[in-house]
Structure formats: C-alpha cells, structure tokens
Amino acid sequence: MNKVYKAHIIYTRQADSFEVLENGYIGVNGKGCVTGVAADLASLGCEDAEVTDLGDCLLIPAMNDLHVHAPQYRNQGLAMDLELLPWLQNYTFPEEMKFANLSYAERMYRRFVHDLWRFGTMRSCVFATVHTESTRLLMDLFRDAGMGALVGKVAMNRNCPAGLQESVEDMVKGYEELLACSQSSRRKVSEADKVRPIITPRFIPSCTPEMLRACGELAGKYGLPVQSHLSENRDEIAWVRELEKESKCYGDAYDRYGLFGQTPTVMAHCVWTAGEELELIKRRDVMVAHCPTSNFNVASGMAPVRQFLDEGIHVGLGSDISGGHCLSIFKVMVYAIQVSKMHYQQNHKRPFLTLSEVFWMATKEAGSFFGRVGSFEPGYEFDALVIDDKDLNHDNYTVLERLERYIYLGDDRQITHRFCGGREITGIGNLGTSTE
Amino acid sequence: MNKVYKAHIIYTRQADSFEVLENGYIGVNGKGCVTGVAADLASLGCEDAEVTDLGDCLLIPAMNDLHVHAPQYRNQGLAMDLELLPWLQNYTFPEEMKFANLSYAERMYRRFVHDLWRFGTMRSCVFATVHTESTRLLMDLFRDAGMGALVGKVAMNRNCPAGLQESVEDMVKGYEELLACSQSSRRKVSEADKVRPIITPRFIPSCTPEMLRACGELAGKYGLPVQSHLSENRDEIAWVRELEKESKCYGDAYDRYGLFGQTPTVMAHCVWTAGEELELIKRRDVMVAHCPTSNFNVASGMAPVRQFLDEGIHVGLGSDISGGHCLSIFKVMVYAIQVSKMHYQQNHKRPFLTLSEVFWMATKEAGSFFGRVGSFEPGYEFDALVIDDKDLNHDNYTVLERLERYIYLGDDRQITHRFCGGREITGIGNLGTSTE
Numbered sequence: 001m002n003k004v005y006k007a008h009i010i011y012t013r014q015a016d017s018f019e020v021l022e023n024g025y026i027g028v029n030g031k032g033c034v035t036g037v038a039a040d041l042a043s044l045g046c047e048d049a050e051v052t053d054l055g056d057c058l059l060i061p062a063m064n065d066l067h068v069h070a071p072q073y074r075n076q077g078l079a080m081d082l083e084l085l086p087w088l089q090n091y092t093f094p095e096e097m098k099f100a101n102l103s104y105a106e107r108m109y110r111r112f113v114h115d116l117w118r119f120g121t122m123r124s125c126v127f128a129t130v131h132t133e134s135t136r137l138l139m140d141l142f143r144d145a146g147m148g149a150l151v152g153k154v155a156m157n158r159n160c161p162a163g164l165q166e167s168v169e170d171m172v173k174g175y176e177e178l179l180a181c182s183q184s185s186r187r188k189v190s191e192a193d194k195v196r197p198i199i200t201p202r203f204i205p206s207c208t209p210e211m212l213r214a215c216g217e218l219a220g221k222y223g224l225p226v227q228s229h230l231s232e233n234r235d236e237i238a239w240v241r242e243l244e245k246e247s248k249c250y251g252d253a254y255d256r257y258g259l260f261g262q263t264p265t266v267m268a269h270c271v272w273t274a275g276e277e278l279e280l281i282k283r284r285d286v287m288v289a290h291c292p293t294s295n296f297n298v299a300s301g302m303a304p305v306r307q308f309l310d311e312g313i314h315v316g317l318g319s320d321i322s323g324g325h326c327l328s329i330f331k332v333m334v335y336a337i338q339v340s341k342m343h344y345q346q347n348h349k350r351p352f353l354t355l356s357e358v359f360w361m362a363t364k365e366a367g368s369f370f371g372r373v374g375s376f377e378p379g380y381e382f383d384a385l386v387i388d389d390k391d392l393n394h395d396n397y398t399v400l401e402r403l404e405r406y407i408y409l410g411d412d413r414q415i416t417h418r419f420c421g422g423r424e425i426t427g428i429g430n431l432g433t434s435t436e
Numbered sequence: 437m438n439k440v441y442k443a444h445i446i447y448t449r450q451a452d453s454f455e456v457l458e459n460g461y462i463g464v465n466g467k468g469c470v471t472g473v474a475a476d477l478a479s480l481g482c483e484d485a486e487v488t489d490l491g492d493c494l495l496i497p498a499m500n501d502l503h504v505h506a507p508q509y510r511n512q513g514l515a516m517d518l519e520l521l522p523w524l525q526n527y528t529f530p531e532e533m534k535f536a537n538l539s540y541a542e543r544m545y546r547r548f549v550h551d552l553w554r555f556g557t558m559r560s561c562v563f564a565t566v567h568t569e570s571t572r573l574l575m576d577l578f579r580d581a582g583m584g585a586l587v588g589k590v591a592m593n594r595n596c597p598a599g600l601q602e603s604v605e606d607m608v609k610g611y612e613e614l615l616a617c618s619q620s621s622r623r624k625v626s627e628a629d630k631v632r633p634i635i636t637p638r639f640i641p642s643c644t645p646e647m648l649r650a651c652g653e654l655a656g657k658y659g660l661p662v663q664s665h666l667s668e669n670r671d672e673i674a675w676v677r678e679l680e681k682e683s684k685c686y687g688d689a690y691d692r693y694g695l696f697g698q699t700p701t702v703m704a705h706c707v708w709t710a711g712e713e714l715e716l717i718k719r720r721d722v723m724v725a726h727c728p729t730s731n732f733n734v735a736s737g738m739a740p741v742r743q744f745l746d747e748g749i750h751v752g753l754g755s756d757i758s759g760g761h762c763l764s765i766f767k768v769m770v771y772a773i774q775v776s777k778m779h780y781q782q783n784h785k786r787p788f789l790t791l792s793e794v795f796w797m798a799t800k801e802a803g804s805f806f807g808r809v810g811s812f813e814p815g816y817e818f819d820a821l822v823i824d825d826k827d828l829n830h831d832n833y834t835v836l837e838r839l840e841r842y843i844y845l846g847d848d849r850q851i852t853h854r855f856c857g858g859r860e861i862t863g864i865g866n867l868g869t870s871t872e
Binding site: 074077078080108111299325338341342344345346354397401404405408409411 | 543
C-alpha cells in the first residue's frame with residue numbers, strides 16, 4: 001500500500017540546482033521507496049492513497065554522515081588544542097580503550113545513535129573500536145533504531161597502546177563474527193541489510209603490512225566496503241612516507257593491499273591530496289568524505305573540494321566526531337561552503353561551493369555509498385526529514401530561503417519527523433542516565 | 437543589600453588562563469557590582485546574605501557582541517553566495533530601507549533584541565540604519581529589556597540607494613535627538629546609561645568628507661564613542677584608496693576626521709590590517725571587533741588576530757549579523773579559534789588562539805568597551821549567565837571541560853538565567869507574530 005506525504009518538497013538530482021515543489025506530493029511504496037513527486041495526486045497516480053499532510057513544513061532527504069567515530073562521542077567538543085597525532089595519543093586512544101567495557105560502550109553508543117537520530121542523520125559510515133563485542137552492540141543499536149550504518153571494527157596492530165592492538169588473526173575472526181551476526185539479524189528484522197560491517201584499517205601508521213593485506217583480502221572475499229583516513233595532516237603524510245617507502249603516495253599504500261576501490265571505498269579528509277593520489281582516486285572511483293569542521297579543529301588544512309568536483313571525484317560530508325565538533329551534517333554543510341570560500345579568497349582560481357552543491361554532497365552523493373539513498377527520484381529509498389521552521393520565520397521567505405536559513409541557523413528542534421527506508425524512526429528508546 | 441550566588445564560577449582576569457572556583461560564592465552589591473568571589477561566605481564577608489544556590493550549574497560572565505547590524509536580522513543565514521560589495525547592493529541596502537517603516541522596524545527589532553537575550557549577549561555595539569525614529573525605537577527596546585547597548589544611527593550620504601542617504605545636517609540633528617532621548621530615558625529608568633548612541637559612519641565609501649568631518653565633530657563635542665568598518669575586503673580597500681587618495685591607509689582616512697581613537701573607537705574586521713594601519717591602531721588604542729563567521733561567509737579572509745594580540749591591540753568578538761550567521765558569541769569563539777588554526781597551519785609562525793583567549797576576548801576585552809564589564813573581579817558590573825549543561829554531560833567532565841563542551845556544542849537551551857548590571861533579565865515580552 002502506497003503512502004503519500006504532502007509538504008514543500010526539496011531535493012537534488014544534480015549538484016547545481018535544487019528541485020523544489022511547494023505543496024507537492026511524494027509517493028512511497030510498500031518497500032519504502034519513492035514512487036514519484038508531483039504537484040497533485042492524479043499525476044502521482046495515487047488518487048486513492050491516504051495523504052499525510054505536513055502542512056507548511058519542508059520535506060527533504062535525510063542526512064548521511066560519511067565519516068564519524070562513535071567511541072569518540074564523549075570527547076566531542078573537548079581537547080581542541082592539539083594537532084592530529086598528539087590528539088590521538090593523549091585523548092582519542094585512551095577513550096577508545098574504554099570500549100572493552102560493554103556497559104560503558106552501551107551507555108555511550110546509545111547516546112551517540114540517539115543524537116545521530118536527533119540531528120537527522122539516518123545513514124552513517126562509522127568507525128567503532130578494535131573491540132568486536134562492543135562493535136556488535138553498536139550495530140544492534142542501529143538495527144533496533146531502524147537506521148542505516150556501515151560499522152567498522154577498527155583494525156590496528158602498531159603505533160598505538162597495547163590495549164588497542166589486535167592480532168591479524170583476531171581481526172579476521174572478529175569480522176567474520178560480525179558478518180555472521182549481520183546475516184542472522186538481517187533475517188530477524190526482515191529488512192534490507194541497512195546495517196553492515198565495513199573493513200576499517202584505522203590508517204597506514206596503525207597497521208602493519210600483514211594487517212593491511214588481511215583487510216584487503218577480507219574486503220575482497222566478502223565483498224565488503226572499505227573506509228579509512230587519507231592525507232589529513234602533513235606530519236601524518238610524512239610518517240606514512242617513512243613507513244611505506246615503496247608506495248608512490250599515501251593512497252597507493254592502501255591500493256597495494258586491495259583497499260582503494262577494489263570494493264566500494266570511502267577515504268576521509270584528503271586535505272593534501274593532489275597529483276598522483278588525485279589521479280588514483282579518480283581511477284579507482286574512491287569516494288572522499290570531506291570533514292571541514294575536523295580539518296579546522298585539528299588544524300589539518302582546507303581540502304580542495306571544488307577541484308575534486310571539477311575532476312569528477314565523488315565527495316560526501318563527514319562530521320568526524322570528535323575531530324569535528326558538530327554532529328549535525330547541516331552545520332558541516334555550512335563549514336564546507338566556508339572552507340571553499342577561503343580557498344577562493346586565497347587564490348581566486350575556482351568558484352566556491354554553492355548551497356545546492358553541499359546539500360547534494362550530504363544527500364545524494366553521500367547517500368550513494370549506502371545504495372539508492374539521498375534523493376527523491378523514483379526508486380530511491382525514502383530517507384527523509386520534516387522541518388517545521390516556523391520559529392525561524394519572522395518574515396516572508398521563499399521555500400529555498402527557508403531551507404538556507406534552516407541550514408545556517410536551525411538545529412534539532414525544527415526536525416519533527418525522520419524517515420529511513422520508508423519507515424518513520426521515532427528514537428532509540430531508553431538512554432539510561434540521560435535527562436531526556 | 438548584597439546578593440550572593442553559589443555555582444561553579446568561571447571567568448578570566450587575563451588572556452592566558454581561566455579563574456575557576458567550583459561551588460564558589462560571588463557577591464553582588466546593591467549597585468549591581470561584584471564585591472568578590474570566594475570559596476565560602478565568610479571569606480566573602482557576606483555571612484548574612486541570602487544565597488541563591490545555582491546547584492551544579494556554571495556561572496560565567498555574559499557575552500558582549502562588538503559588531504552587529506540589527507536591521508539585517510531578517511537576512512541572517514541568507515544570500516551567503518556573494519562577496520561584500522554585491523552583497524551590500526543586492527541584499528543589505530534593500531532590507532535596511534524597510535526600516536523607514538516603524539511597525540516593520542518594531543517587529544524585527546523586537547525579535548533581534550529577544551534573540552540577543554536568548555543567546556546570552558547582554559551588551560552590544562549595534563549598527564541600526566540611517567532612520568532616526570526606528571533607531572530610537574531600538575534603543576527603547578534595549579532599555580525596556582534592561583540590556584546594555586551602544587546603538588548607531590548609520591551615517592551615509594553616497595554610494596548607496598537614495599532612500600538610505602541623509603544630509604549632513606539631518607545626520608547631526610538625528611544624533612542630537614537621540615542624545616536628548618537618551619538623557620531623559622536615563623533619568624526615567626534611574627540606571628547607569630547602559631544604552632547610548634555611538635557615532636557610526638557606515639564606512640568610508642558611504643560617507644563624503646563632509647559627512648566624516650561632521651561625525652568626528654559630533655563624537656568630540658558629546659564625547660561619544662565611534663564604530664565603523666575597517667579593511668574587511670580587498671575590493672573595498674582598493675575603493676577606499678581611490679576615494680581618499682591622501683590617506684596613508686584606510687585607518688588613516690578615519691583618523692583625519694577624528695574618528696580613530698580620539699574618542700573610544702571600535703573597528704570591525706581588520707582582516708587586511710598591517711604595517712602603518714596596525715601601528716595607527718596601536719597608537720590610537722582603537723579596539724578591533726573580530727568577526728570570523730562573517731569573514732568566512734562574505735569570503736573576506738582571515739584576520740591576523742594572534743598578531744594583534746602579540747602587538748597589544750585590544751580585540752573583542754562580533755557576530756556581524758548578517759554577514760555572520762551566528763548570533764551566539766559562543767559560536768563566534770569557536771570560529772575565532774578555527775581561523776587562527778588556519779593561520780597557524782598555513783605559516784606556522786604563531787600559535788593559534790586558545791579557549792581562554794577567545795573567552796577573554798568575548799567577555800573582559802569586549803566588555804571593556806562598555807565600562808567595567810566582562811569579568812567577576814571586584815567592581816565589575818555583574819553581567820552573568822547561568823549554564824545548566826546537564827543534557828550535554830553524558831560522562832564525568834571537569835568544570836573547564838564542561839565549559840569547553842558548552843562553547844562547542846551548547847546553545848540557548850542551556851542558558852537558564854541572564855544578568856545585566858546585577859539585574860536578572862527575563863526577556864523582552866511580546867514578540868508579536870512570534871510562535872514563542
């Protein structure tokens with residue numbers, strides 16, 4: 001049975017413009033997929049459907065977060081006085097070690113999944129920790145919520161505290177356990193596999209060649225996607241050059257182990273990607289997760305995203321908690337525009353990113369990593385947010401002006417409904433010690 | 437009769453560190469000024485005072501906004517796709533023209549003052565428009581609210597729409613009317629003159645030499661402070677060079693007319709200030725209003741604030757609505773750190789700004805433009821915010837970590853009480869068409 005929603009519908013098909021339909025109708029079929037968007041029920045072919053009238057609200061695709069570290073959620077907005085490598089040693093690794101404790105993990109991960117939901121992020125590419133049990137717990141929380149996620153048990157076996165290291169064999173075994181649970185859970189919830197493992201070598205400095213090779217083999221054997229970090233910080237890049245002397249560039253170090261586009265791959269940051277690495281990203285169709293808040297906070301630099309788009313590279317957005325401080329992808333959009341404005345200001349070679357471009361990156365582009373997600377074109381899964389922005393509207397604004405103002409000024413208070421794969425997601429239940 | 441508040445007290449005396457007193461007491465005398473901060477009532481000399489126990493909340497100085505355009509409030513978060521000069525022509529000037537209409541002005545200004553209050557900004561340096569009547573109305577709204585403001589009727593008589601131009605004589609007459617009302621209102625509310633006019637030539641391109649001269653004379657005659665814009669954008673600077681050929685720099689163009697430190701002066705932006713202009717700012721003790729969100733949004737550039745501090749220049753923060761999109765000065769603090777991180781990243785010459793430095797800029801430094809405001813040292817007016825951050829506290833954090841997290845993650849929801857000059861400010865009443 002089809003459902004139909006009526007609202008001011010805004011989405012993107014392509015980077016350079018919004019599709020806008022005021023008081024439009026959108027049809028959603030029994031599989032949770034969009035059947036069409038139209039100005040009236042007849043054009044939608046849904047005369048008999050029950051219509052949910054969302055009044056004067058905006059209806060937009062839900063947000064997708066292409067890079068976020070769930071176990072760093074406690075550290076969000078903390079320790080913003082360090083660069084990448086000391087920040088990892090002093091704050092991040094000690095926090096991640098706590099996730100050996102399942103009850104600590106449950107408390108933090110519940111809050112994390114709840115807040116993703118709160119800010120309208122329905123799909124995310126998540127780094128967990130090295131710990132298999134708490135990673136499984138995180139996957140279950142996403143499943144219980146009905147939200148989509150690719151969740152990575154982080155592979156690491158060098159240059160980090162012993163408590164975060166794991167043998168290659170245990171890493172492989174852990175992934176195979178997660179895959180087995182995924183398959184059984186999938187049957188249980190009888191939904192598409194919205195929550196799946198993703199192969200996650202932390203970054204080259206954390207993984208020996210044996211670990212990287214095993215990661216690449218796992219990805220190939222089970223057809224699993226891959227995520228990692230790439231060319232974020234100059235000290236990090238110099239370190240990788242030392243560690244992987246035979247690689248032509250940082251990206252090539254992943255490529256040699258089957259971790260660079262052999263299966264769908266997303267690489268976070270790419271602040272300093274150029275030349276050979278940029279060509280390799282294009283050739284391998286690796287997706288970039290642009291994380292502008294993090295790149296500011298950890299003083300990494302400003303990624304050349306306009307250039308990536310000009311070269312046809314696919315770019316989505318990531319909150320990168322806790323290098324980034326904003327879980328809301330709307331706020332990450334604002335920063336993405338601002339970074340590109342500073343690029344523009346400093347060299348005037350390329351125009352800065354527009355609102356439709358960053359919106360497209362956060363919805364349709366990033367969504368493509370999860371399937372047919374992120375647009376309202378027919379056949380896309382209905383991942384959507386309803387925005388009631390009346391408290392931001394103290395004058396007459398067009399529907400697109402309202403969207404721009406929501407992106408710049410709004411927060412979770414204006415999001416009244418959230419849908420993932422056609423289902424309304426109403427929260428993740430008890431937060432334990434939470435005050436909410 | 438003294439009042440005493442108990443809470444976790446945090447403030448700054450100097451840039452490089454926070455003063456922190458957990459479960460401390462602060463005394464406030466009958467004039468609304470701080471008498472002291474101490475660990476117990478006896479040390480405070482207030483054994484008999486009634487204590488307001490604020491529990492586990494943080495108590496910090498209120499925010500001061502050194503640069504904000506009240507009539508651009510409707511445009512907040514809009515039109516973020518233009519640089520300064522076309523942005524003025526296409527969006528800002530047309531909006532400001534509407535403030536000839538008093539009922540429009542009242543609706544917008546009420547919302548503006550309410551939202552300053554909401555985000556914890558108790559003092560601000562405000563640009564109104566050229567219109568005397570609506571500027572007076574804005575001043576009355578601040579007075580009714582009990583909040584502090586220096587409010588500028590904007591002087592402009594060239595290079596803008598005719599509807600925003602005024603003769604030199606009308607500008608002078610308008611200011612004298614505002615001064616007269618200020619004096620009578622001041623008596624009425626029997627409070628210190630927390631709301632006063634400030635001489636406000638928009639910027640050099642908007643004012644003929646005659647207008648600038650009259651502004652300088654008015655400032656001198658009545659001992660009024662001065663605010664304007666300085667060296668924000670490279671096209672603007674080139675234009676000023678054309679218009680004021682005899683000036684050695686943009687700042688010198690103000691200085692020649694008595695508008696650069698002859699009375700207390702704050703200049704917004706200073707993105708491109710260097711050399712002679714930097715020396716002149718120091719010599720004249722001109723204060724800088726750093727507006728990082730605006731400098732990103734309007735693609736102006738990144739102001740060298742660390743250098744200003746190293747040179748002993750006084751720098752506060754400004755939201756610069758609607759070039760800036762964040763009315764919250766807390767969010768402006770975050771951006772100020774981020775801009776300085778990009779400076780650091782690009783040249784590694786100077787360290788980036790720390791949290792205590794930006795907090796000090798937003799409180800004690802900016803506050804100094806309004807009197808003894810912005811700290812909890814004895815004799816300072818008690819301008820304060822109470823922050824109940826329990827919804828951000830999902831683990832154990834130190835008091836300073838809680839402040840950092842509030843600054844990065846919090847919003848108006850966590851501010852439970854606001855004080856200005858010792859008085860609790862509970863809002864500005866009816867917002868007309870508002871939904872609140």
